[in-house]
Amino acid sequence: METSSASSEYDLKRRLVIGLCAGALLLFLLSVVYWVQQVGPRMASEQAQLARTMVELKVNYLRDDFGDESGPFVNYRLDLELKSLQGIGMLVPFCASLHDIHDRVVDDACYGDTAWSPQWVSKAVGHLVAPGTSHQIPALRYPGVRVGWIRLRPNEAAEASRLWGQLEWSLLMVLGIMLMSAGVYAVVRRALQPTQAMMTAIDQLEQGDLAARMPPSRMRELHRIGEQFNHMAARLQKTIGAQRVLADRLLKVREEERRRLARELHDELGQRLTSINAEATYAGNVSQTKLPELMPSLEAIERVSGETMASVQRILQGLRPPGLDTFGLDRCLEQLGKTWEGQRNGAQGVKVDMRVDVQAQDWNDTLTVSAYRLVQEALTNAFRHGQATHVAVDLSESDTHIRLTIVDNGQASSLPPTDSEGHGILGMRERVDALGGRFDMAVVEPHGLKVDIHLPNAVARALPNNGEDNT
Structure with missing residues (x-):
């Protein structure tokens, strides 16, 4: 029973810390799964919305800022044409490339915050880009003549930075919960410090120290437990004390009664048996010559009296240890x-x-x-x-x-x-x-x-x- 009860015990402080840390780690893993799952659909939705916005704002209409028409796209710079979408690029990271009518890349630019992120996050984002995420809109020249295409694609570096920022917030939240669990551990440990003294009092009571008492505690629950324990220990001490006094009196009365019986057996019955044995011996000496037919009876009397004396001695030894008062x-x-x-x-x-x-x-x-x-x-x-x-x-x-x-x-x-x-x-x-x-x-x-x-x-x-x- 002791082994099974000991094996079922647990440390409340440790259980609280382990539970909070495990919950924080689980929350972090769930947040990682959630944010990672949101990357692909979010990029697809944002790129589609971006393509519609560029068409609505007619950003795909190119213009010649330098007046030199030596080539169809020599002076059509994409960074100049998409200048109005740089602010959107800070909110919706994207990359755009300008292609001529022969699908040759004339210019390429990316917009969005590309802060540092771990390499594994960049690789993960690369795997999450769906094939249909890129969009292509016609590049037009006034009055609406198509002269090429503008292809929009996700800015993977910026997406990785944004995903890593979200994961950082989740990680900071986990660290905050762990710090909070450390604070909870310290608070609970301080609150449960009186339990050590309480366990010491319980151990003392178990060892037979009926004067053991629990110290007062500032925690209301522990204080009530201590009061109830002290009340119970006081009643137990009083009850067992009375029982011990009663048991001691019973021992004294029993030993006094045994001593009295031993004394009476020794003084009264012992002397009478000795007298009977002496009389039987004298009668045997007299009857040996005058009444020999009485000899068997007299010998039987001597034998019975001797056996009775031996029985009395054994009874006396059981009633009172022989020589205890005299020799120690x-x-x-x-x-x-x-x-x-x-x-x-x-x-x-x-x-x-x-x-x-x-x-x-x-x-x-x-x-x-x-x-x-x-x-x-x-x-x-x-x-x-x-x-x-x-x-x-x-x-x-x-x-x-x-x-x-x-x-x-x-x-x-x-x-x-x-x-x-x-x-x-x-x-x-x-x-x-x-x-x-x-x-x-x-x-x-x-x-x-x-x-x-x-x-x-x-x-x-x-x-x-x-x-x-x-x-």
């Missing part, structure tokens, strides 16, 4: 490890590496018993359920937290169910949660489990006071 946590944990080493896991021996580096004498009874129970439950889980042969236990303490790590080489290749009561995981989690800690479990290579428990060190000294204050 470190000695009891070392003895627990030696007890497991003295047992056999099938036909194979087991090894427990116990490392304890804490000042447990400063801890309250709930934390001391909980640490012992956590190690005891982890060892039971490793040897009985995981079929492990080696377990490493490391209990350490710092100014901020207490850490308990148990690593085994069992047969587990996957994590057991979190609610598996048979593996004791549920009880371990409940203890850790009650103490305000964090419980993590992972599979180690090539097989086995690692239990990593973090408890706040303030629990060792502050938990009793917190419990009293919240009474």
Whole structure:
């Protein structure tokens, strides 16, 4: 689930910039296609209109300005005859050539702005000129005698310059959109800067820091989200705090009840079983000579009382760790490890590496018993359920937290169910949660489990006071 959610994430700022730039490039390509498609029809329409205009204005009537008739077209200069159309040439680029009656070129001139344009634009315009774009009108001499032709054709250089100018405007528009997208990126990035602090607060809350709060934001939407989050975090902190106080009280009550039961079993039932065993032994010594027929019953009484005493000892060990109040946590944990080493896991021996580096004498009874129970439950889980042969236990303490790590080489290749009561995981989690800690479990290579428990060190000294204050 985490992988799929991470893969579906995207950066809003990057998406906005990419979207704007992609839209600008698409708009530029569409404009290029549009302007290029307009070149051919526009040239054909303009050249046709130009030919009609020249006929209507009678520009095709040539006149002799120099009075020399040594030749039919010697003094008929096209630039003089088309002088009146130079202004039109600035709006409608064209080229005109004057041909005599024998189709010989007498003069040739082009009109229109021929500013610089890339070579590829000129080539493109050359391919876009249709065969029917050129027009031919008769060159007349007063009173209407045809003396040749005037051929009109598009000024490709000027058309290329005009097309390049249109493309330049489109390119400038694209650059403007890209600059605007950069501004949008900067604005959105600045507006979303508070989200970094908000994500940090969410991560802290996920890690168990219930005091995490989101900072205020000037953006209205983010400010409302922060207020709602802080309100939710405050209620969660209050609820979990009350639950932890309740769980701590339940642990205390349970351990006190177990201690009371252990004391009563030891003082009352233990003494009575010892007395029964002693009386049965004395009666056996007396009946051995006087009433030998009672010996089987007396021996049965001694055997049952001994077995009952052993059962009571096992019950006492389950109710209260033996010697925890007298010898301390470190000695009891070392003895627990030696007890497991003295047992056999099938036909194979087991090894427990116990490392304890804490000042447990400063801890309250709930934390001391909980640490012992956590190690005891982890060892039971490793040897009985995981079929492990080696377990490493490391209990350490710092100014901020207490850490308990148990690593085994069992047969587990996957994590057991979190609610598996048979593996004791549920009880371990409940203890850790009650103490305000964090419980993590992972599979180690090539097989086995690692239990990593973090408890706040303030629990060792502050938990009793917190419990009293919240009474």
